[in-house]
Amino acid sequence: MKPLKRYFPIFVLPTLIAFSIAFVIPFIMGLYLSFTEFTTVENATFVGIKNYISAFTDNSDFLNALWFTIGFALVSIITINVFAFILALLLTRKIIGTNLFRTVFFMPNLIGGIVLGYIWQLIINGVLQPFGYAITSDERFGFWGLIVLMNWQMIGYIMIIYIAGLTSVPTDILEAAKVDGAGVFTTLFRITIPSVMPSITICLFLTITNSFKMFDQNLALTAGAPSGRTKMLALDIYETFYGRVGYEGVGQAKAVIFFLIVAAIALTQLILTRRKEVEQ
Amino acid sequence: MIRKHLSHGIIFAILLFLSVVFLLPILIIIINSLKFKFSITEAPFALPNSETFSGFENYISGFTQTGFGTAFFWSLFITVFSVAAIVIFTSMTAWYIVRAKTLLTTVLYYALVFSMIVPFQMVMFTMSKVANILMLDNPVGIILIYLGFGAGLATFMFSGFVKSVPKTIEEAATIDGCNTLQTYFLVVFPVLKPTTVTVAILNTMWIWNDYLLPYLIIGNDYKTIPVAVQYLKGGYGSVDMGALMAMLVLSIIPVIIFYLTSQKYIIKGVAAGAVKG
Structure with missing residues (x-):
């Protein structure tokens, strides 16, 4: 292994330098700055946990964004996974045109969040217009607008993963169940779903983190309107940083809380579903 | 056998309907990109007619504005x-x-x-x-x-x-x-x-x-x-909806070309990426 060491600068150093500049240093600085007051990084003064208290007590924006994000995540996780799973079931039945359908359902996933936001803004405003509303009239419009948008974007992606899972379910088990007289739903809940548990883990993980971290779509579709009530966590943090001078420290504290929430969800979810897989 | 054909027929019909639903938003943007900017917000779901059809005007103004x-x-x-x-x-x-x-x-x-x-x-x-x-x-x-x-x-x-x-x-x-x-x-x-x-x-x-x-x-x-x-x-100021629609279409085109030419790799890549990620 000795000669390998000489190659460290070529093989590892470029990634290490880029990773340090883009992630390690900003991450550590971010942690430290969340305990300080600053406008530029150079003038930071230590203030303890003041920013963390301010995040919750200065105004209700952050808590609102937190509840809005949790509600959004719950609804979108359920709808996306259910629809994607049903589509995957339909597309694994050897129907004519399966490939074409798959192509169509997946396509929206490649469109960027900003563009998606404006597409749906036009459509939702067009639907609401005859009733004298716009998407910014009521927070419920924004909420369901985001749900529809997220479903349109993510269903195809999640569907692909479920298809991959479903095609690897051994057919002899399915046939055996049929011979034993198992009905459609018994087969689905007793055989199909347990055998695609690994795919379900991945899909839940992907939808939950994507829902929590959503920013571009939120910015383009409603930008938080009306009066910030459709702001999700990422957008609220962004506006705290760049919206008001003097609130950078609070923004950074919110970002740390956001990071802890996302990390906690990701880890719990992984541990829980991994355990389920083992039980099978 | 007949039952199987029938159920396949129904599934096919459902999938076809859903495909149209999935494609509709993109179609609406394309249609609107060809209309005068004021007729977009007035009636976003109307097809362009001789009065509202703007040709490629939106594309030109979008191109220069952005x-x-x-x-x-x-x-x-x-x-x-x-x-x-x-x-x-x-x-x-x-x-x-x-x-x-x-x-x-x-x-x-x-x-x-x-x-x-x-x-x-x-x-x-x-x-x-x-x-x-x-x-x-x-x-x-x-x-x-x-x-x-x-x-x-x-x-x-x-x-x-x-x-x-x-x-x-x-x-x-x-x-x-x-x-x-x-x-x-x-x-x-x-x-x-x-x-x-x-x-x-x-x-x-x-x-x-x-x-x-x-x-x-x-x-x-x-x-x-x-x-x-x-x-x-x-x-700031009022948004030029026409130019926006045209730019949305122009941003989607490269993505769709990329998708249709390397679809096989994209779908495989996404499935493989998810399994490992």
């Missing part, structure tokens, strides 16, 4: 070189990590894995500052930022695959007189191709559509397509 040509160039430039950098450097790093197994590489590996669960907002402000201080706030510098921020997932995926590559082929190459670099690029790297494709596709989709990072780091001087679209809408 500098779409330049934005396209920067998007392409940044995406191609960032993805190339990510694929080459992180695959090398992953191989080294798996083969060398020193304390430093193990720490680096776990730090990279850790970075995958950290949301961008956590490092958004400080990263922009660091990029600014190190003068990386230009289209070349941002490539280094993308390499650093994309390194987590890419290294993780590559190292998963490297573990399954038998050491014997590397040893054979060494006996044949290859040095470590030659062994890596002539023997190991070609074997990694499936993961390379997956990593390239996932990162292309991310970087091409990314908004906040390029906006914060280079947004004032160099606009990528998402930044240009947002600039059109986010600017």
